[in-house]
């Protein structure tokens with residue numbers, strides 16, 4: 001099963017993608033996590049990506065597409081995957097589509113987690129991320145068992161540099177201009193499903209599993 005998560009930054013794509021990955025035993029692939037890992041390790045890719053991420057801008061397609069295509073070609077992707085944060089532009093979606101076409105495959109579901117902009121800023125300022133394993137928490141809605149520490153891997157949780165209010169506003173702008181057109185793209189392909197992302201995360205997940213069942 002190949003699934004794409006769509007939605008504004010902070011809509012809950014990563015939270016739901018991780019739950020889907022656990023239930024269906026497929027990898028959760030987040031291009032944002034891959035970039036953050038590279039920033040943390042000071043790689044050349046990380047240094048290049050950081051310039052864009054800190055502004056709330058998108059990393060150029062040339063860099064992003066290659067990383068994603070390399071990742072989905074790995075062995076653990078044989079039974080499918082859930083993509084979180086990719087594609088984010090029409091050219092990215094087209095490259096993915098062509099690559100899948102060439103091997104006679106396709107995306108099965110594009111799940112749009114719908115959350116209005118008003119809710120997003122509040123969510124992002126409370127988000128805490130583990131840069132080690134990619135897990136995400138919220139200080140009110142999804143607190144870790146021990147404050148500031150990741151339940152999954154025991155590492156320290158941080159407020160992402162790009163979750164500051166000014167950057168979040170830019171990211172929302174970029175989302176509306178560059179990523180929202182993908183809703184049309186996947187509607188035309190007949191695979192788009194929209195869920196209400198404003199309800200409790202367990203209820204969002206129930207709506208998603210009802211679609212995937």
Ligand code: ADP
Nearest residue numbers: 009010011012013014015127137138141200201
């Ligand atoms: P995205 O991957 O779309 O950027 P995240 O999954 O990281 O979004 O979620 C953004 C923030 O909102 C996180 O702090 C997360 O814990 C929290 N969150 C996710 N889903 C919900 C929900 N249904 N209700 C309230 N908070 C949520």
Ligand code: AMP
Nearest residue numbers: 031032052053057058059064085086088
């Ligand atoms: P995310 O963790 O998905 O919110 O992504 C964080 C940041 O990484 C984004 O604001 C972009 O700068 C960059 N990024 C992640 N995925 C992509 C992508 N598919 N295309 C371009 N930039 C991306």
